[in-house]
Amino acid sequence: MVSASVRSLRIVLLFFGVAVIITATLLPGGGMAAERIPPAWCLKCGTLWLTDAIANVALFVPFGAALAWLWYQRRWSFARVAAVSFGFSLLVEVLQSLGLPPGRSAALADVFTNSIGGTLGYALWYVLHTERTRTRA
Secondary structure, eight states: OOOHHHHHHHHHHHHHHHHHHHHHHHSSOOOOOGGGOOOTTOSSOSTTHHHHHHHHHHHHHHHHHHHHHHHGGGTOOHHHHHHHHHHHHHHHHHHHHTTSSTTOOOOHHHHHHHHHHHHHHHHHHHHHHHHHHHHHO
C-alpha cells in the first residue's frame, strides 16, 4: 500500500506537469508573426520545426511519467498513457485553433510530438521503476 504522503507527491507532480503545459501552450505570448506560421496540417514546416518538436516532446515527458507513477498500481498501460497524452494534447491544440489564447497557432505536428513526449515519459518511468524494483529483490 502506498502512503498518503507518497500519493500526495504523485498528485502534486501531475498537477505541476499540467500547469507547465498550460503555461507553455495556453497563455498569451510566445507566438510568431502570422506570416511566419506554417500551415496547421504541416508536420515539417517552418525554420524551427525541429526545435519546436524537441520542445513539445520535452514538455510532455513529465506529464507521461507522472501519469505512470500516479496510476501504476491500477495497471495503467503504455496505451492508456499514450491515449491520455494524445487527448490532452488534442484539447490544447483545439483551444489554440479556436483562438484561445490570441496569438497562438495550432499544429498537427504538436499533437504528434506531445503524444510522443507523454509516452516517452511513461517509458522512462517504467524503465526506472523496473530497475529499482529489480535491484531491491
